[in-house]
Amino acid sequence: MISDLVSATEKIMNSFESNDQVKLRQLSNDLIEEAALKSDSVLAQLSLISYSLQKMLSKPHIIEAGKWIKIKSTIIFSLKKASDHLKNKNFNEFKKELDHISDKVFRVDASMGHYTANLYEKAKIKQASRAYAFGLSLMQAVNLTGANEKELLFYIGGTKIHDKEKSIKGINERKKLLEGIFNE
């Protein structure tokens, strides 16, 4: 378990350091799948961090800003620290460092981003939607990622998730059920 987390943290760090957006996105997707299977919010947090870092790398107004080099090195330093804490089996410090990175990403986007909807919050919605698409319930996906339920519902409504899986009972059949209950 700890070796998985160390490996995931280091892969995120290396991919971020080398600006490998494809790898960061792939890691993010793999981690949310694993998190959903294990109901593991730490793996989910790593997925959100990986997703957010990829998104940051894709935004010219962030990476071309003068302070980006410093921001990037701070995040890499934190990922390294997190990994070292895990290697020393200090899980609490590892989690604190992850929270610190999440907070850092949130604050960077809040100050440099163009949208009021924060990049880190978007990451929660996006990855919660994936967890829901895999088969977790809505609230389980919310609980795993910390996404807002209303925003997640709206996001899911804009996907084809519900069009790919037709319910065994259609509107008419369920409506008939209501008619029986309403004693019509």
Add this chain to the structure above:
Amino acid sequence: MKEKNYWKEYLMNELIFDSSSIISIAQNCLMKVLENLSKKTKNQFVMTKGVEFESVLKPLTINKFELNALRIKRSIDLGWFKVEKNEVNSEKIEELANNIFFAENTPIKIIHKGEAEALALYKKLNASVLVIDERTTRMLIEEPKNLEKKLKFHYRKKIKLNKANLKKFSSFVGKVNIVRSAELITKAFDLGCFEGELDSSKKSLEASLFALKFNGCAVSIEEINDYLSAVK
């Protein structure tokens, strides 16, 4: 016949709402329609304290979400939506539901306390209907084999269904009548409950159904179009 009508006056079915369905309805400004339906059919709409927390108390503290929360709160204040004040014990349902599917011998926690509580309240009150817009809880109850297929399709790890645990779950929850917000709104339309919010045209129904769908109700475009094709 007279006796039937007499009882009908006093008959109050309880419909238990999961947070996903209330949020979809409120988000689309269809609370007035739901209120009309409640009054017209003399049914009691009920939510758990957990659902009240998720759909009212928590979003009331966030600017972005408080308007929707206020719409739902108003329905509670007016009394046509009731919050079940007693705690609902959902532990057994959670335990059973979350030990049905396994990935390499590890159980997959498929549903959360929120959905389990709604189901537990349905069982506790011997309610008539569970209104739920999200699809996993519904599939677990109505079509677990299809849920298994879905999990197998999406996950790279080997997924197994524990038939004995599924049987225990199904037997514990018993028969559950499930509808989505989409069916409630179509019924409301039939009963003239759009009055005061929308006109009673097919266009209003179409717009309402698609709005619910695009706000997360687990209904497909095909289902909506199939249904609308038969509406005059």
